[in-house]
Amino acid sequence: MTVLLEVTNLRTEFTARAGLVRAVDGVSLQISRGECLGVVGESGSGKSVTFSSIMGLVRPPGHVTQGTIFFDGRDLRGMSAEEMRGVRGRDIAMTMQDALTALNPALTVGEQLAEVLIAHDETLPKGRAARRAAIRDRCVEMLGLVGIPSPDSRLRQYPHEFSGGMRQRIMIAIALACRPKLLIADEPTTALDVTIQAQVLELISDIRGQMGMAVALITHDLGVVAEHCDRVMVMYAGQVVEEGPTDDVISHPRHPYTRGLLASIPRPALRGQPLTPIKGQVPNLMGLAPQCRFHSRCPLAQPDCLVEVPMLSAGPGRRARCLRLEETS
Numbered sequence: 001m002t003v004l005l006e007v008t009n010l011r012t013e014f015t016a017r018a019g020l021v022r023a024v025d026g027v028s029l030q031i032s033r034g035e036c037l038g039v040v041g042e043s044g045s046g047k048s049v050t051f052s053s054i055m056g057l058v059r060p061p062g063h064v065t066q067g068t069i070f071f072d073g074r075d076l077r078g079m080s081a082e083e084m085r086g087v088r089g090r091d092i093a094m095t096m097q098d099a100l101t102a103l104n105p106a107l108t109v110g111e112q113l114a115e116v117l118i119a120h121d122e123t124l125p126k127g128r129a130a131r132r133a134a135i136r137d138r139c140v141e142m143l144g145l146v147g148i149p150s151p152d153s154r155l156r157q158y159p160h161e162f163s164g165g166m167r168q169r170i171m172i173a174i175a176l177a178c179r180p181k182l183l184i185a186d187e188p189t190t191a192l193d194v195t196i197q198a199q200v201l202e203l204i205s206d207i208r209g210q211m212g213m214a215v216a217l218i219t220h221d222l223g224v225v226a227e228h229c230d231r232v233m234v235m236y237a238g239q240v241v242e243e244g245p246t247d248d249v250i251s252h253p254r255h256p257y258t259r260g261l262l263a264s265i266p267r268p269a270l271r272g273q274p275l276t277p278i279k280g281q282v283p284n285l286m287g288l289a290p291q292c293r294f295h296s297r298c299p300l301a302q303p304d305c306l307v308e309v310p311m312l313s314a315g316p317g318r319r320a321r322c323l324r325l326e327e328t329s
């Protein structure tokens, strides 16, 4: 599979009154064409900021201060704001955690879909009437694709006239309108109940199959990753701590943090056994010392862990940021 997105050594910092917050610190990742990468980690681990940085959507006081981002062979960090606007929507689309705030309450769903098509779809006919008809057809097609019943009439409705699950689907329809090569889905199901969650995820997987699109699925839920992702990347305190093929990482986690995450979720095979939450808290990202960030919570920690730990090979296609890998092999 050819590489679609390649990020190397990305760093994103926020200048806060109390000091510098390094929200993303040395993140490297790759996504191949058509692949689904799961991105997991506790709240505040830097998942959203990593992908907002890739999209060029970090706003002051935040700045990308280091690293390279190549998409489809093009250098995104070297692009102008205008060029990046072209990439967003057409090549890479991102759905946000909260559909209600991401959608424009003052425009109908049809108007919002049409806006994206007008901005990015170069295949639309030039003549006015033909163009209008083509835009309308595409809007109906996209709402139909995400499973909105009677898409024709619902195009004229506003976001508040839809349920939470429907709004998520509409946001996905808008993201998919220009057939992006990569969809970044940030917690697409957080606000939804369990059945709707499953439907939205199935929908993303189906469309991925139909369009050959790559997906980065940001989630707290390792169950979701197990079901939908080819590979998984685990983040902790602004860094990637483990990555590899999903089945391998979930069946045999190598980083103590990934092991902790897996021990803290209910699994049918372990019914009746108590869950073990990870003790302690994610460290403050301000002024972190150059040492293993999981050290204070780690059951395997030794004094020699108080050094900056690089990503180390942890088996075929796998890497983990830990000096105790021999104890988890």
Ligand SMILES: Nc1ncnc2c1ncn2[C@@H]1O[C@H](COP(=O)(O)OP(=O)(O)OP(=O)(O)O)[C@@H](O)[C@H]1O
Residues within 6 Å of the ligand: 014, 016, 021, 023, 041, 042, 043, 044, 045, 046, 047, 048, 049, 050, 062, 285
């Ligand atoms: N606008 C901001 N100003 C200052 N710091 C910020 C800002 N946005 C994010 N951060 C910092 O970046 C860290 C990482 O945030 P991010 O939203 O990427 O985490 P996350 O892993 O996506 O969490 P969640 O799962 O809750 O969305 C936060 O803990 C916070 O310290």
